[in-house]
Amino acid sequence: xxxxxxxxxxxxxxxxxxxxxxxxxxxxxxxxxxxxxxxxxxxxxxxxxxxxxxxxxxxxxxxxxxxxxxxxxxxxxxxxxxxxxxxxxxxxxxxxxxxxxxxxxxxxxxxxxxxxxxxxxxxxxxxxxxxxxxxxxxxxxxxxxxxxxxxxxxxxxxxxxxxxxxxxxxxxxxxxxxxxxxxxxxxxxxxxxxxxxxxxxxxxxxxxxxxxxxxxxxxxxxxxxxxxxxxxxxxxxxxxxxxxxxxxxxxxxxxxxxxxxxxxxxxxxxxxxxxxxxxxxxxxxxxxxxxxxxxxxxxxxxxxxxxxxxxxxxxxxxxxxxxxxxxx
Ligand SMILES: Nc1ncnc2c1ncn2[C@@H]1O[C@H](COP(=O)(O)OP(=O)(O)O)[C@@H](O)[C@H]1O
Ligand SMILES: [Mg+2]
Numbered sequence: 001x002x003x004x005x006x007x008x009x010x011x012x013x014x015x016x017x018x019x020x021x022x023x024x025x026x027x028x029x030x031x032x033x034x035x036x037x038x039x040x041x042x043x044x045x046x047x048x049x050x051x052x053x054x055x056x057x058x059x060x061x062x063x064x065x066x067x068x069x070x071x072x073x074x075x076x077x078x079x080x081x082x083x084x085x086x087x088x089x090x091x092x093x094x095x096x097x098x099x100x101x102x103x104x105x106x107x108x109x110x111x112x113x114x115x116x117x118x119x120x121x122x123x124x125x126x127x128x129x130x131x132x133x134x135x136x137x138x139x140x141x142x143x144x145x146x147x148x149x150x151x152x153x154x155x156x157x158x159x160x161x162x163x164x165x166x167x168x169x170x171x172x173x174x175x176x177x178x179x180x181x182x183x184x185x186x187x188x189x190x191x192x193x194x195x196x197x198x199x200x201x202x203x204x205x206x207x208x209x210x211x212x213x214x215x216x217x218x219x220x221x222x223x224x225x226x227x228x229x230x231x232x233x234x235x236x237x238x239x240x241x242x243x244x245x246x247x248x249x250x251x252x253x254x255x256x257x258x259x260x261x262x263x264x265x266x267x268x269x270x271x272x273x274x275x276x277x278x279x280x281x282x283x284x285x286x287x288x289x290x291x292x293x294x295x296x297x298x299x300x301x302x303x304x305x306x307x308x309x310x311x312x313x314x315x316x317x318x319x320x321x322x323x324x325x326x327x328x
Contacts, residue, residue, distance in 0.1 A: 009186035020047035060127025087144030092315025175293030283321025
């Protein structure tokens with residue numbers, strides 16, 4: 001199964017750290033993984049062991065949006081041009097779809113292999129956000145590229161897409177927050193950490209989003225009690241301070257096999273929770289939600305910006321899922 005997994009939470013909570021550990025955990029079991037850095041602060045590359053120069057050399061998805069659109073639209077007759085394709089434009093007959101394990105022009109242009117103790121994952125990054133990107137409700141080309149890719153990504157067996165992302169209003173303006181099989185909300189045992197959870201939960205409620213809290217930097221019973229009291233059953237697991245992570249931060253990453261046992265068990269718990277959502281998948285609903293957010297964005301700004309009626313891009317008979325046959 002191909003699981004789409006998001007790590008969200010407030011800045012500094014440990015999203016990048018926990019995504020990178022989870023990616024290492026998956027890779028160590030031989031699972032194919034696409035890692036995506038969609039956070040405002042682009043740190044996933046370094047957390048996966050890239051040095052500064054390597055991280056800076058990563059191609060930015062946000063700068064390759066035209067290429068992505070041109071490829072994905074394929075021969076879809078409902079999408080007249082890449083210029084008329086917005087971040088929520090759903091696939092339809094004729095669209096090209098992405099698979100985790102294949103090679104394609106999108107990965108060639110936007111993904112780079114990262115080696116983790118002998119296992120290789122693909123890393124894609126949105127690119128750094130500038131002031132101009134923030135606070136513009138209607139036009140987030142950077143996370144938009146990720147949303148487009150997720151909406152065109154079909155299922156394969158035993159594959160994972162892990163996205164490190166911001167929990168800001170950005171993900172709610174679009175349909176981004178509904179694109180995952182499971183969302184791990186990383187929260188420190190603080191009022192701020194928990195308030196991000198509440199806000200997310202509120203948005204997520206109507207969309208069947210599976211949301212689980214991962215407590216981070218949890219020390220002792222009092223922290224645990226606090227999180228239990230605040231988030232109840234949504235608390236999946238907690239992680240304490242990790243010396244392994246601290247060593248990585250010092251630029252001396254130990255072999256992943258040396259990660260503390262208790263943290264290894266926590267990662268295992270994340271994977272079990274992710275895998276358990278497989279039976280909840282519903283291609284019909286997933287596709288309907290794309291359509292819902294596409295119509296919303298079309299009305300809010302897309303129609304005006306492109307000068308086209310973007311509702312006409314919707315292919316009513318298309319369903320994204322394991323049985324979708326891609327027309328090439
Ligand atoms: N469990 C942990 N043990 C030790 N250090 C941690 C842990 N979680 C996070 N950190 C440290 O806290 C800082 C913020 O974490 P980071 O993952 O970058 O947060 P975010 O991506 O949510 O902004 C980093 O310096 C990271 O190394
Ligand atoms: Mg981060």
